[in-house]
Amino acid sequence: MPERRRGAALEKALLDAAWEELTDNGYARFTMDAVVQRAGTSxxxxxxxxxxxxELVRAAVLHTLSDHRRVELPDTGSLRxxxxxxxRELNATRVQLVTVISVQLADYYQQTGTSPSDLRDSLLKGRRTTVDVLLDRAVGRGEVKPERLTERVRSLPFDLLRHDILMTFAPVPDHVLEEIVDTVFLPLVS
Known part of the structure; x- marks a missing residue:
């Protein structure tokens, strides 16, 4: 007989089951009954x-985003x-996440009047992002002019990465990542 799950372990199992259901079937075919069955509960x-x-979809997405947030903070000595x-790390680990959040949840966004940025903002409220830390270091090293770091420019390389992922549902080739950084982003901030 399997051990009975409680508390945080049970909640994680339910949210993981909900995420798997979203990934496999999308929001349009997502049901509470399917999650119950997948989680092996009542x-x-x-x-x-x-x-x-x-409510469950939102919780499952936020739970999954929270799990995926943990990325090593690079410190190579240069902004580039x-x-x-x-x-490269995001490209290697986030293709499925970006695809599910953007494509499989389209009906959710339409029905609830929300967007992927609403979910992201809920998760990041009051927190500094990895990009903020990297850009602050670059300002401190004199690599970046702070007045050029508008919100749009700050997010630009990652917006372009996400766009390419959504156009192909596949990781972006490394030469494209270098092109984004070298010919688009760095000239804007230096």
Whole structure:
């Protein structure tokens, strides 16, 4: 007989099951019953925590984003090296995550009136991002002019990475990452 899950272990199992259901079937075919079955639990266990599928989907996405946030903070000694290292790490580990959040949840965003940025903002509220740390270091080293670091410019290399992932549903070739950094991003900030 399997050990009974409780507390954080049970909640993680439910959220992982919900994420797997979203990944496999998308929001349009996502049901609470499918999550119950996938998690090997009962409906009351799920409904005590989330009263409807929108709440569960949001919780599952935030849980998954939280798990995926842990990226090593690069420190190569240069902005170019740091940004490329971070982009390579994200490129190697986040293709499925970006695809699911953007494509599989399209109906969720439409029905709830939210967007992927709303989910990201919920997770990052009040926190400094890895990019903030890298750019602050570059300013300190004199590599970057702080007045050029608008929000759009700060996010540009990662916006372009995400765009390429969504156009191909595959990792972006390394020469494209270098082109983004060397011919688009660095000239804007130096």
């Amino acid at each position: 409906p009351p266990v799920l409904y005590r925590r989330w009263s409807n599928r929108d 090296g740091d940004i490329l290292t971070l982009m």
